[in-house]
Amino acid sequence: MTPQLSQYLDNIRHKAKLEGADESVIISELEAHIEDKLQELTDSGLSPEEAMQTCLGEMGSTRLIARQIYEAYSQGTWKQVLLASMPHVLFGLLFVLNWWHYPGWLFIVLMAIFATTVYGWWRGKPTWVFSWLGYSLVPVLSVGLLLLYLPRGWSLLALPVYFPLALWWLFRIIRHTSRRDWIFTSLMLLPLPIIIGWFLAISSNGKLTEYSLQRIDYFAPWIGISFMALALTIATFIRLRQRWLRIGLLATSGCLTLTLVVHYTTGRLNTLTFLGLILVMWGVLLVPPLLERYLRGGRLFLWKHKDTPATT
Amino acid sequence: MVPKRDLLKGSSSYLLLSLLERQPMYGYQIVKELTARSQGYFKFKEGTLYPALHRLERSGLISGQWQMLPNGRQRRYYHLTEKGEAKLALERTQWQDFLTAVKLILQPGPSGS
Numbered sequence: 001m002t003p004q005l006s007q008y009l010d011n012i013r014h015k016a017k018l019e020g021a022d023e024s025v026i027i028s029e030l031e032a033h034i035e036d037k038l039q040e041l042t043d044s045g046l047s048p049e050e051a052m053q054t055c056l057g058e059m060g061s062t063r064l065i066a067r068q069i070y071e072a073y074s075q076g077t078w079k080q081v082l083l084a085s086m087p088h089v090l091f092g093l094l095f096v097l098n099w100w101h102y103p104g105w106l107f108i109v110l111m112a113i114f115a116t117t118v119y120g121w122w123r124g125k126p127t128w129v130f131s132w133l134g135y136s137l138v139p140v141l142s143v144g145l146l147l148l149y150l151p152r153g154w155s156l157l158a159l160p161v162y163f164p165l166a167l168w169w170l171f172r173i174i175r176h177t178s179r180r181d182w183i184f185t186s187l188m189l190l191p192l193p194i195i196i197g198w199f200l201a202i203s204s205n206g207k208l209t210e211y212s213l214q215r216i217d218y219f220a221p222w223i224g225i226s227f228m229a230l231a232l233t234i235a236t237f238i239r240l241r242q243r244w245l246r247i248g249l250l251a252t253s254g255c256l257t258l259t260l261v262v263h264y265t266t267g268r269l270n271t272l273t274f275l276g277l278i279l280v281m282w283g284v285l286l287v288p289p290l291l292e293r294y295l296r297g298g299r300l301f302l303w304k305h306k307d308t309p310a311t312t
Numbered sequence: 313m314v315p316k317r318d319l320l321k322g323s324s325s326y327l328l329l330s331l332l333e334r335q336p337m338y339g340y341q342i343v344k345e346l347t348a349r350s351q352g353y354f355k356f357k358e359g360t361l362y363p364a365l366h367r368l369e370r371s372g373l374i375s376g377q378w379q380m381l382p383n384g385r386q387r388r389y390y391h392l393t394e395k396g397e398a399k400l401a402l403e404r405t406q407w408q409d410f411l412t413a414v415k416l417i418l419q420p421g422p423s424g425s
Contacts, residue, residue: 026362037340058357061357069363071363072366
């Protein structure tokens with residue numbers, strides 16, 4: 001395969017963002033088609049360079065082909081809609097039905113999230129697994145919070161160990177997800193600003209007190225509704241084909257849900273906090289594509305070196 | 313005037329199902345057959361054929377299978393499924409009704425009527 005053809009197919013591969021097996025089938029078909037076409041063109045008297053140029057021109061731009069491939073594969077089934085929105089619904093129900101009072105329910109929900117995430121991860125990371133993956137980070141956050149309750153000296157010892165480990169774990173997951181498609185990283189992190197918003201609303205000094213629990217009781221229906229709004233967002237996301245519509249949906253829904261959080265907390269979150277949360281939300285949407293570009297740049301760099309003929 | 317590409321876009325499923333009705337074909341063969349049978353009328357970017365084929369496959373209307381050629385190369389042949397045959401029959405009836413209606417409008421009517 002010539003470097004030009006490799007680059008053409010590589011561009012389609014990166015832009016189409018398919019799962020491994022589907023990607024392999026369609027790229028192999030395109031490659032076979034191009035080889036047939038090149039053979040025909042060179043048989044008709046064109047030089048290999050002219051044949052390649054004509055062939056790739058008649059195939060179409062990588063952007064056009066990749067967009068159509070993405071749209072052919074992006075729409076999820078109703079089963080996937082149900083699976084993807086389920087963790088948000090479960091979290092919403094915890095608050096709407098006041099299950100959060102019972103450690104048994106909390107344990108069951110967290111175990112269900114953990115088990116489903118592991119199952120999806122090992123089954124090839126289908127689209128629905130990323131919304132579960134976001135909630136599987138909740139226990140990591142909870143451990144951090146619990147460390148604040150250790151005796152003073154122990155907290156000072158534990159937190160410097162916890163923070164690098166938690167950040168390393170988070171970075172690994174984000175990097176892994178971004179390699180597949182940055183939009184799934186945004187999907188995974190979407191509840192983060194909402195959770196931070198509610199946490200700030202119930203706890204002003206970063207600790208959960210008796211008063212904070214009373215505040216959760218007070219806000220529970222609205223907390224539940226905000227998670228249900230996320231469930232609706234994810235359900236719509238899975239059914240949409242066009243990528244730009246999906247990105248627009250995540251941005252709009254994230255900002256609207258945050259506005260709802262600020263509205264329902266009736267003055268407990270000030271304008272500055274709201275702006276901070278909006279910044280976090282935009283970070284959730286903007287950092288993953290930058291990270292993906294960085295990771296892809298590194299991979300392309302390696303590819304270029306691999307295919308460059310050795311010079312003496 | 314409507315560009316040929318747009319005409320093809322609106323009827324690509326029907327055209328592809330019709331082509332695959334006669335015999336299983338692979339992508340490059342489909343392009344050649346479509347160009348030959350339409351006498352070069354339908355022009356489109358060849359790479360966009362594959363998203364269309366995969367969309368039909370995901371809908372269960374066609375099915376693709378890799379076959380090894382004697383020269384060691386592989387090709388993916390597509391054939392109609394039962395669901396695809398039923399869909400084709402339905403689309404054919406709709407197209408024939410449409411064409412009949414268009415002909416009735418376009419053909420000159422009897423003078424004085």
